[in-house]
Amino acid sequence: xxxxxxxxxxxxxxxxxxxxxxxxxxxxxxxxxxxxxxxxxxxxxxxxxxxxxxxxxxxxxxxxxxx
Numbered sequence: 001x002x003x004x005x006x007x008x009x010x011x012x013x014x015x016x017x018x019x020x021x022x023x024x025x026x027x028x029x030x031x032x033x034x035x036x037x038x039x040x041x042x043x044x045x046x047x048x049x050x051x052x053x054x055x056x057x058x059x060x061x062x063x064x065x066x067x
Contacts, residue, residue, distance in 0.1 A: 002056050003052055003053065003056045006055050006056055007052040010051055010052055011045060011048045013048075014041075014045070015041070015044065018037060018040040018041050018044055019037075022037040022040070025037075
């Protein structure tokens with residue numbers, strides 16, 4: 001459950017970044033804003049999953065430690 005919560009939070013952050021990057025690109029080059037938005041959207045989905053898995057990965061026990 002914790003993995004999904006972290007993933008959703010990261011996706012929301014990525015979507016906000018994607019939105020603002022798209023706004024900047026739209027002012028400079030309007031035709032490129034939609035392809036850039038879509039590419040960044042899917043890139044952020046992928047990156048958010050990788051980061052969420054790393055954040056929520058169980059900690060490995062070191063030799064000699066007690067549980």
